[in-house]
Amino acid sequence: MDYQMIDGEVMASEHPKTWEMPSEQDRKSLKVGDHAKIGLRIKDGPGERFWLKVTQVIQCDDGSGRVMYQGAVDNDLVVFDFPVGHILDFEPRHVLTVI
Numbered sequence: 001m002d003y004q005m006i007d008g009e010v011m012a013s014e015h016p017k018t019w020e021m022p023s024e025q026d027r028k029s030l031k032v033g034d035h036a037k038i039g040l041r042i043k044d045g046p047g048e049r050f051w052l053k054v055t056q057v058i059q060c061d062d063g064s065g066r067v068m069y070q071g072a073v074d075n076d077l078v079v080f081d082f083p084v085g086h087i088l089d090f091e092p093r094h095v096l097t098v099i
Helices: 008-014 024-028
Strands: 004-005 037-040 047-059 069-073 088-091
Touching: 037 069, 037 088, 047 088
Parallel strands: none
Antiparallel strands: 004 037, 037 047, 047 069, 069 088
């Protein structure tokens, strides 16, 4: 299944009055054990938002200060066939909600 992650920053710029997401600081400062909601969508098809439990924080060593994450699916999915525990890579721009 070909999918793409929802880019919350793009969505916020396209829908500034209705799209809410955490601050950039909150999205860039997740720690192992935190939960982040991300979204995936199928081109010309359905999408789904779900929780990932952060399993790894990766500080890019290219001098950019960028951070990336790995997270484990933390709830049952309906559209996508990822089991609980499946690991996905994501970036702060993909974080739609944090708890």
